[in-house]
Amino acid sequence: MGQTARVSAFVWISAASLGAWLWLLLCQGFFWRTDVRLPPRVAPARWPSVCVVVPARDEAEVLARSLPSLLAQDYPGPAEVFLIDDGSTDGTGELARALAERSGGLPLTVASPGEPPAGWTGKLWAVRHGITLARARQPAYLLLTDADIAHAPDSLRELVAAAGTGGFDVVSQMARLRVESAWERLVVPAFVYFFAQLYPFRRVGVRGSRTAAAAGGCVLLRTETAVRARIPDAIRHAVIDDVALARAVKKDARGHIWLGLAERVDSVRPYPGLRDLWRMVSRSAYAQLRHSPFLLLGTVLGLALVYLVPPVALGAGLVLGDPVTALLGGLAWLVMTGTYVPMLRYYRQPLWLAPLLPFTAFVYLLMTVDSAVLHYRGRGAAWKGRTYARPSAVADEG
Incomplete structure (x- = not known):
């Protein structure tokens, strides 16, 4: 009974991850396409200052x-x-x-x-x-x-x-x-x-x-x-x-x-180095979430469901002999990988980096959590010797 319940939970979580990727693929403004470049333009008769x-x-x-x-x-x-x-x-x-x-x-x-x-x-x-x-x-x-x-x-x-x-x-x-x-x-x-x-x-x-x-x-x-x-x-x-x-x-x-x-x-x-990139992301990630612990929790859960579940589900399905979980996780990972390929091409990077996106997302998850930790330690949004208060604190001072 316990084994069946565990397998059923894996199936539902994997299905939710695949559903999220299908929605992102088709319903999120085709965000993964990289053909949005400067629109058609005509030189003006007189160039403005x-x-x-x-x-x-x-x-x-x-x-x-x-x-x-x-x-x-x-x-x-x-x-x-x-x-x-x-x-x-x-x-x-x-x-x-x-x-x-x-x-x-x-x-x-x-x-x-x-x-x-x-x-x-x-x-x-x-x-x-x-x-x-x-x-x-x-x-x-x-x-x-x-x-x-x-x-x-x-x-x-x-x-x-x-x-x-x-x-x-x-x-x-x-x-x-x-x-x-x-x-x-x-x-x-x-x-x-x-x-x-x-x-x-x-x-x-x-x-x-x-x-x-x-x-x-x-x-x-x-x-x-x-x-x-x-x-x-x-x-x-x-x-x-x-x-x-x-x-x-x-x-x-x-x-x-x-x-x-x-x-x-x-x-x-x-x-x-990673430290340089970590500083770039963590200085503003929690500000992006409006310094809300609830939004932080939702973001962490969302990143886990969308980016981490697919490879874990594929691996768990293969180990546990659960073909449905493995199939759902593999399909979700495949869609994820496919949506990342255009961006790698835009940056002229090798396509073998595309399946590594779950790892990169995990790094971003850690950066986001670190951004919140820095904020509550009074060192959030620090850049070149300055640290900024959250907007609500600024408004209160005003």
């Missing part, structure tokens, strides 16, 4: 590979770059000026806003300062891009043309992250895959859809939309600022957003 805002804190290591690509933009209209040095101690501001003198190209202004006041993250305080300086030029668009992002020479031109042709208030591209070390190959494509699963790009681009997201490394934003959505003041405390920006644009400004994978935008920041 653009100001590029780059918040930077201790970015001297990567700036030489990213800033010259912005200064060298082949843009037919007026364009200017504002690099906002957010209290760097490694000579970021001085290096930026030297690079501009050596490279030429678009005009560069380097400024510093000072330490952020209570209730502001450092990055958004720097973005606010940059937008304030930029608006004095009355640009039609603002390009918010991180200091580790390198742009192809035609990147700005293509972004503006796409925004104008499609009538988008935001055009955002998920920069192609670096995948050179073994851990980067294992973790980075999965990071983008999980992001797309949470925020299917196709749904983001549908007018009236509640799904809102952007990729903070590359966000082209209409200036008038930024004013209507009160960007960045409305999201000043946000740790995951790109998603918060997109929500403000959709909710408060009724804006139209496009989000997709990049072809001309790359991150040059290295994450050579």
Whole structure:
């Protein structure tokens, strides 16, 4: 009787996992497809003005590979770059000026806003300062891009043309992250895959859809939309600022957003070891769950059901002589593997990594739990010497 009950439980859990994967495959905005690239675009008769805002804190290591690509933009209209040095101690501001003198190209202004006041993250305080300086030029668009992002020479031109042709208030591209070390190959494509699963790009681009997201490394934003959505003041405390920006644009400004994978935008920041990648994910994972222990528990159970049950069910079914459990687990693992293949191809990685997705998901599960532990120890959302309180605490202080 006990043996039968145990086998029955394995069957039901395996069936639930397979059902979850079939739903994800067909009903979650086809998140696994990687063909969402810049939409059709036509060059405007007159190119609008653009100001590029780059918040930077201790970015001297990567700036030489990213800033010259912005200064060298082949843009037919007026364009200017504002690099906002957010209290760097490694000579970021001085290096930026030297690079501009050596490279030429678009005009560069380097400024510093000072330490952020209570209730502001450092990055958004720097973005606010940059937008304030930029608006004095009355640009039609603002390009918010991180200091580790390198742009192809035609990147700005293509972004503006796409925004104008499609009538988008935001055009955002998920920069192609670096995948050179073994851990980067294992973790980075999965990071983008999980992001797309949470925020299917196709749904983001549908007018009236509640799904809102952007990729903070590359966000082209209409200036008038930024004013209507009160960007960045409305999201000043946000740790995951790109998603918060997109929500403000959709909710408060009724804006139209496009989000997709990049072809001309790359991150040059290295994450050579697991520790580097762990820090990147754990600093914001619990903030993504709104610092809720209930959401954390649901996430852990959901990750286990969706990603860990299939290989366990296959193995348990084979060991226990339960062909139904083995079949259900194997099918779920097969669907999981198949949905991961397009992302590996986009990152030009070997396809044998696809069946390892359950292991990578388990690593992300541990990162998420660690993010919660760090939060309750008072070290959550720590980045480059700063630790931020959860939004509710900020609101209470306000």
